[in-house]
Amino acid sequence: MSDFALEARNLCRDYNIGGGLFSSPRVLNAVKHVSFQVERGKTLAVVGESGCGKSTLARILSLIDAPTSGELFIDGARIDLARDGMTREMRQKVQIVFQNPYGSLNPRQKVGDVLMEPLLLNTTMSAKERRERAMQMLIKVGLGPEHFNRYPHMFSGGQRQRIAIARALMLSPGLLVLDEPVSALDLSVQAQVLNLLADLQDEFKLTYVFISHDLSVVRYIADEVMVMYYGEVVEAGTRERVFADPQHEYTKKLFAATPRADVETIRARLEAKRAAA
Ligand code: ADP
Ligand code: MG
Numbered sequence: 001m002s003d004f005a006l007e008a009r010n011l012c013r014d015y016n017i018g019g020g021l022f023s024s025p026r027v028l029n030a031v032k033h034v035s036f037q038v039e040r041g042k043t044l045a046v047v048g049e050s051g052c053g054k055s056t057l058a059r060i061l062s063l064i065d066a067p068t069s070g071e072l073f074i075d076g077a078r079i080d081l082a083r084d085g086m087t088r089e090m091r092q093k094v095q096i097v098f099q100n101p102y103g104s105l106n107p108r109q110k111v112g113d114v115l116m117e118p119l120l121l122n123t124t125m126s127a128k129e130r131r132e133r134a135m136q137m138l139i140k141v142g143l144g145p146e147h148f149n150r151y152p153h154m155f156s157g158g159q160r161q162r163i164a165i166a167r168a169l170m171l172s173p174g175l176l177v178l179d180e181p182v183s184a185l186d187l188s189v190q191a192q193v194l195n196l197l198a199d200l201q202d203e204f205k206l207t208y209v210f211i212s213h214d215l216s217v218v219r220y221i222a223d224e225v226m227v228m229y230y231g232e233v234v235e236a237g238t239r240e241r242v243f244a245d246p247q248h249e250y251t252k253k254l255f256a257a258t259p260r261a262d263v264e265t266i267r268a269r270l271e272a273k274r275a276a277a
Contacts, residue, residue, distance in 0.1 A: 004076065005040040005175055005207035006061065011070035013056050030056040031067070032231040038224070040174070043201070043208040045222035045239070047215060047254065053231040054211045058179040061209055062096035074175065088122050095168035099180035101160035105152040111138070111163055112148040118170040133170065140203075141166040142196060158189035162196065169200065177209045182217060194220060195273060215255060219243060227251045 011034045019025030031053045038044045046054055059065035060072065066082040073079065074093050081090075098104045105114060115134035119125050125133070135145050141162040152160055161181060168176055178197070182190040194217065201208060212218050218225060218239075225242040227235040227250065235248040246252050 003039060004037045005042075005074070006038040006044075006209065007036070007073040007076075008061070009035050009071040009073075011035070011057070011060060011067045011072065013053075013060060013065070014068045030231050031060070033070070034228075034231075034233055036224075036226055036233070036236060038207055038209065040207055041201070041205045042223040043210050043221055044224045044226060045218040046209060046211045046226050046228060047213065047218050048228035049213055049254070052228045054213075054228060055179055056231075057228070058096060058177050058209070058211055062094050062177040063090055064096065091118075091122055092171045093173055094175040094177065095171070095173045096177045096179060097161070097164050097168050097181045099183050101152075101157070101164040104164055105160060107152055110149050110151055111143075111155075114152070114163060114167055115170055118167065122171055134166075137166045137169060140169070140200070142192075156189075157185050158193055161185065161193055165193075165196070165200070169204070172204070174205070175207045175209070177211070179211045180213070181210075183212065183214065190217065191273075197221070227254065 011031055012029065013031040015028045015030055016025055017028050034057060036044065046057065048054055056065070060067050063079065063081050063086055071078060072081075074090075079090065084090075109117075112131070112134055115137055116130040119130040119133060123130075135148065138144060138147055143159065143162055143166070147155075147159075152163065155163065165181075181197070182193050185193060197208070197210075198221070200206060208221070210218070210221050222239045225235075225237060225239050226233055227242070227248065229248075229250045235242060235246065235251045242251065243255075246255055
């Protein structure tokens with residue numbers, strides 16, 4: 001097997017926009033020639049401001065959307081979504097967690113059903129096995145069996161994001177794409193969810209692509225950092241290097257705009273929690 005859990009070569013995604021009553025059609029190059037590799041068990045953080053193409057890239061990496069051109073490899077195997085469609089095998093390799101768990105959880109579905117659904121659709125597990133696995137996963141993400149029969153609206157934002165993470169892990173994927181997973185949460189809750197993600201990564205040897213516009217979060221979670229600007233990668237490197245010695249003008253600006261206090265608050269909380277554990 002390849003050393004890389006994920007590799008992108010020259011990924012591009014164009015959108016055809018306009019062409020309405022008052023505008024002529026044009027092409028928006030939302031993602032331009034993006035290349036990178038992520039080692040198994042590591043976290044690549046993708047940063048950049050709103051509109052720079054992060055979610056477009058996230059959809060390509062999690063096989064929701066096909067690139068216009070370029071190549072994608074998961075565990076060394078070339079994935080061609082446009083040609084092959086989404087296979088069961090592919091769904092078991094990569095999953096996505098979105099920023100907004102309100103939108104991604106069906107309000108009429110009980111939590112237990114949310115978690116069991118991927119198993120029902122993609123495995124031959126019995127009802128009893130599905131139930132047991134869903135219960136186990138609830139506990140893994142810091143919830144409990146008493147939550148099994150509740151509806152998503154009965155939970156806080158942080159708990160809902162735990163449910164979304166649990167659902168993403170039901171098929172035991174090796175790779176998780178996390179698109180701004182804590183951006184909608186309060187700072188203290190962010191720290192708890194980041195801590196959970198770190199624990200799950202250790203336990204299940206997960207590879208993460210962690211998308212964020214918030215450098216204080218990236219600083220905590222990333223091994224490698226990739227900075228995007230108008231669809232292009234303008235800087236990439238280890239977390240230590242990019243934070244200590246940003247090269248690109250845009251990266252320097254992005255860093256200058258991040259309040260230091262956020263970083264320290266999150267770090268301090270996490271370190272206190274670790275020390276107490
Ligand atoms: P980010 O997640 O970094 O905020 P997005 O990937 O959502 O950025 O968007 C990148 C660019 O592509 C933006 O200019 C956005 O308006 C555009 N875009 C995103 N999705 C579509 C779509 N389905 N059709 C047309 N344009 C899109
Ligand atoms: Mg986005």
